[in-house]
Amino acid sequence: MTLPFKIQADAGPARQARIHTAHGDVETPAFMPVGTAGTVKAVPQDILEDLGAQIILGNTYHLYLRPGHELVRKMGGLHKFMSWERALLTDSGGFQVFSLSELRKVKEEGVSFRSHLDGTSHLFTPERSMEIQIALGADIVMAFDECMEHPAERERARASMEMTLRWAKRSKDYFEAHKHECPWGDRVIGRSENQNPNHKGHEGTQKERIVDNAQPRAVVPRELATPLPRPPALFGIVQGGMYADLRRESAERTVELDFPGYAIGGLSVGESRAKTMDMIAAVLEILPKDKPRYVMGVGYPEEIVQYAAMGVDMMDCVLPTRAARHGLLFTSEGRINIKNARYAQDQGPADPKCACRVCSRYTRAYLRHLFVSAEPLAGVLNTVHNLAFYLDTMRSVRHAITLGDLSGILSGGVSLT
Amino acid sequence: MTLPFKIQADAGPARQARIHTAHGDVETPAFMPVGTAGTVKAVPQDILEDLGAQIILGNTYHLYLRPGHELVRKMGGLHKFMSWERALLTDSGGFQVFSLSELRKVKEEGVSFRSHLDGTSHLFTPERSMEIQIALGADIVMAFDECMEHPAERERARASMEMTLRWAKRSKDYFEAHKHECPWGDRVIGRSENQNPNHKGHEGTQKERIVDNAQPRAVVPRELATPLPRPPALFGIVQGGMYADLRRESAERTVELDFPGYAIGGLSVGESRAKTMDMIAAVLEILPKDKPRYVMGVGYPEEIVQYAAMGVDMMDCVLPTRAARHGLLFTSEGRINIKNARYAQDQGPADPKCACRVCSRYTRAYLRHLFVSAEPLAGVLNTVHNLAFYLDTMRSVRHAITLGDLSGILSGGVSLT
Numbered sequence: 001m002t003l004p005f006k007i008q009a010d011a012g013p014a015r016q017a018r019i020h021t022a023h024g025d026v027e028t029p030a031f032m033p034v035g036t037a038g039t040v041k042a043v044p045q046d047i048l049e050d051l052g053a054q055i056i057l058g059n060t061y062h063l064y065l066r067p068g069h070e071l072v073r074k075m076g077g078l079h080k081f082m083s084w085e086r087a088l089l090t091d092s093g094g095f096q097v098f099s100l101s102e103l104r105k106v107k108e109e110g111v112s113f114r115s116h117l118d119g120t121s122h123l124f125t126p127e128r129s130m131e132i133q134i135a136l137g138a139d140i141v142m143a144f145d146e147c148m149e150h151p152a153e154r155e156r157a158r159a160s161m162e163m164t165l166r167w168a169k170r171s172k173d174y175f176e177a178h179k180h181e182c183p184w185g186d187r188v189i190g191r192s193e194n195q196n197p198n199h200k201g202h203e204g205t206q207k208e209r210i211v212d213n214a215q216p217r218a219v220v221p222r223e224l225a226t227p228l229p230r231p232p233a234l235f236g237i238v239q240g241g242m243y244a245d246l247r248r249e250s251a252e253r254t255v256e257l258d259f260p261g262y263a264i265g266g267l268s269v270g271e272s273r274a275k276t277m278d279m280i281a282a283v284l285e286i287l288p289k290d291k292p293r294y295v296m297g298v299g300y301p302e303e304i305v306q307y308a309a310m311g312v313d314m315m316d317c318v319l320p321t322r323a324a325r326h327g328l329l330f331t332s333e334g335r336i337n338i339k340n341a342r343y344a345q346d347q348g349p350a351d352p353k354c355a356c357r358v359c360s361r362y363t364r365a366y367l368r369h370l371f372v373s374a375e376p377l378a379g380v381l382n383t384v385h386n387l388a389f390y391l392d393t394m395r396s397v398r399h400a401i402t403l404g405d406l407s408g409i410l411s412g413g414v415s416l417t
Numbered sequence: 418m419t420l421p422f423k424i425q426a427d428a429g430p431a432r433q434a435r436i437h438t439a440h441g442d443v444e445t446p447a448f449m450p451v452g453t454a455g456t457v458k459a460v461p462q463d464i465l466e467d468l469g470a471q472i473i474l475g476n477t478y479h480l481y482l483r484p485g486h487e488l489v490r491k492m493g494g495l496h497k498f499m500s501w502e503r504a505l506l507t508d509s510g511g512f513q514v515f516s517l518s519e520l521r522k523v524k525e526e527g528v529s530f531r532s533h534l535d536g537t538s539h540l541f542t543p544e545r546s547m548e549i550q551i552a553l554g555a556d557i558v559m560a561f562d563e564c565m566e567h568p569a570e571r572e573r574a575r576a577s578m579e580m581t582l583r584w585a586k587r588s589k590d591y592f593e594a595h596k597h598e599c600p601w602g603d604r605v606i607g608r609s610e611n612q613n614p615n616h617k618g619h620e621g622t623q624k625e626r627i628v629d630n631a632q633p634r635a636v637v638p639r640e641l642a643t644p645l646p647r648p649p650a651l652f653g654i655v656q657g658g659m660y661a662d663l664r665r666e667s668a669e670r671t672v673e674l675d676f677p678g679y680a681i682g683g684l685s686v687g688e689s690r691a692k693t694m695d696m697i698a699a700v701l702e703i704l705p706k707d708k709p710r711y712v713m714g715v716g717y718p719e720e721i722v723q724y725a726a727m728g729v730d731m732m733d734c735v736l737p738t739r740a741a742r743h744g745l746l747f748t749s750e751g752r753i754n755i756k757n758a759r760y761a762q763d764q765g766p767a768d769p770k771c772a773c774r775v776c777s778r779y780t781r782a783y784l785r786h787l788f789v790s791a792e793p794l795a796g797v798l799n800t801v802h803n804l805a806f807y808l809d810t811m812r813s814v815r816h817a818i819t820l821g822d823l824s825g826i827l828s829g830g831v832s833l834t
Contacts, residue, residue: 038787075762365484369498373483376796
């Protein structure tokens with residue numbers, strides 16, 4: 001099994017589980033901070049570790065354009081390039097091509113587009129997306145899907161869903177043939193499965209790998225040299241627009257392709273929250289219970305709690321990081337806009353119930369001053385707090401599932417106490 | 418004595434000393450990172466502490482305009498406002514009025530100017546500068562001086578120097594009458610000297626102060642509640658343009674006014690490095706050896722080493738922080754522009770001899786990627802490294818003085834090993 005997923009407790013449809021990746025375990029339900037271009041914007045990696053992030057995202061589209069996936073591969077893969085020894089997931093690039101690039105043209109072969117950085121022409125196909133993601137070397141790779149406009153007519157949604165299914169098959173075929181080429185996979189997996197039939201388990205493999213990686217004057221982050229010998233895993237993506245029956249059909253046929261995990265894409269694109277939840281509920285009925293289920297691109301704190309309660313295991317969103325840079329802070333008392341004059345002399349922390357390094361040291365008055373002065377530290381501190389809030393929220397959700405009761409966290413809003 | 422200064426070792430004119438402030442000791446020679454608007458740009462305070470910064474600067478001009486010194490006073494002073502429990506020095510505002518503001522008019526009374534932020538009209542006088550700096554509550558306050566244009570004719574330089582001397586006297590008179598009004602001074606000093614004649618030393622004072630400061634839900638940083646009962650100190654500033662005899666006269670007459678420390682201002686304004694050194698040498702001959710000597714606004718790493726060797730105790734400069742945000746890194750191998758394509762695949766750290774948190778974790782390739790992608794983390798990491806380099810440089814200088822020999826560090830350039 002490429003991606004062991006162990007359910008440790010449940011509370012109704014919600015489950016608390018553990019995903020074993022080559023770069024450590026991920027406890028679910030998990031919120032994954034978005035690290036678009038190989039960096040969770042404004043946050044040093046050691047602070048992400050301190051916050052308890054066990055997995056973060058990288059964006060295939062951004063990293064392909066800059067610095068380029070071949071450079072990242074040469075540098076030992078994204079883990080080593082950005083000095084992040086924990087788990088990484090890369091998206092397929094489909095959503096960014098849809099939302100950021102210019103002159104996008106979708107054909108059966110793939111999507112041609114122009115870079116938002118310099119206008120150069122590029123083509124993403126399912127095979128190309130796999131090639132790039134394997135070069136980046138994430139632990140979890142996403143199938144290449146079409147991200148459709150919203151709203152869309154039923155026939156348009158069906159056609160898009162059908163193509164996403166064909167692309168999922170092509171993604172899987174290429175991925176299975178090439179996954180051992182990932183920057184860490186070809187050494188660890190290759191060695192343990194082929195070159196070194198006599199190896200005595202992890203101890204020996206790790207040691208050899210450290211030697212393998214040694215370079216003059218190279219930076220060797222603390223734990224980077226000890227991944228477990230486990231290949232990356234490819235997730236399929238369910239589409240189908242806002243049509244529950246298409247969503248169910250997409251889920252059934254994606255499951256037939258047999259992936260180690262499944263994502264629900266194309267949501268949170270402008271539809272109502274009730275509609276989002278309906279689509280998720282429809283798909284969760286179909287997806288196998290023994291594999292991780294990932295809703296892409298969500299959401300507000302109360303949403304991620306709700307979806308986790310429905311049985312979703314993984315979520316990601318730019319909201320905590322992007323909002324932070326605009327001065328929006330998530331707190332146990334609701335959202336606050338730190339720019340507001342009412343905080344100018346507020347000696348309290350951003351969130352009185354939060355124990356993060358920002359809330360235990362700085363006042364709202366200071367955070368407001370930093371923000372209105374456009375100080376770079378504003379982005380750093382606001383982002384650290386928002387991520388702490390999201391990660392603590394999911395920690396509370398996991399704890400509640402372990403206790404078998406999510407009612408408190410669902411009815412009383414998000415409580416971090 | 419308001420600012421105890423204990424020389425612990427010397428090597429020729431250089432000395433290794435310790436300044437006792439109300440917010441901890443400062444080992445000299447010291448480089449002081451610049452925290453313009455209540456933040457050393459892009460660096461969280463805990464990282465500054467880890468880097469070993471014992472004193473940082475605040476800019477009177479910036480803090481006066483935003484968030485306003487009265488707000489800072491209400492928030493408990495700059496230490497508490499920015500959660501920095503170590504020593505703080507504020508400049509007088511004279512240099513920023515000179516370099517940043519519009520429509521500056523200098524009269525005997527003071528300097529009228531328009532804010533660079535919103536064009537509003539303001540007047541800085543020696544008394545006003547003292548009032549603002551006392552409200553901010555720095556441990557070391559600077560006399561209000563005229564920062565003259567460069568180059569300047571001799572008579573212009575003399576006239577400016579004379580006015581700076583008159584302003585120094587006015588600064589001192591106001592400061593001595595009001596220094597106990599500083600946000601921490603009126604409590605600790607007031608209590609220990611007036612309200613509480615029976616207090617039994619630090620233990621009791623500290624305890625009472627913690628109670629005094631308690632506020633509902635207030636953020637109480639770890640060590641902020643324990644300053645020693647010691648008043649702020651005012652430094653005089655030597656001016657005189659690029660005329661050695663005027664500099665000497667300014668030094669003599671400033672010393673006659675009797676300050677607990679002396680700064681040399683108006684240097685590094687476009688003159689040659691040889692000229693800067695001549696001016697410093699001329700003034701150091703005059704300044705008393707038993708008080709701290711501070712050269713304002715310098716410099717490159719090799720300069721601060723040189724000036725420390727000449728007997729300078731304190732220096733500050735925006736160079737390490739500002740250059741970092743432009744991708745210029747200071748290293749034991751010289752300056753490098755991290756933007757350069759040659760670093761795109763460089764797996765080494767920014768400085769192979771540096772043990773800072775950036776150099777021990779990230780590669781030049783990654784730092785270059787962050788910078789060319791305009792990622793906010795670039796500014797954070799580059800600044801942390803540059804400050805580490807400057808602070809480690811001064812640590813090496815102090816160590817060399819303790820050993821009685823600066824020749825190695827002067828001839829071999831800056832070595833951090």
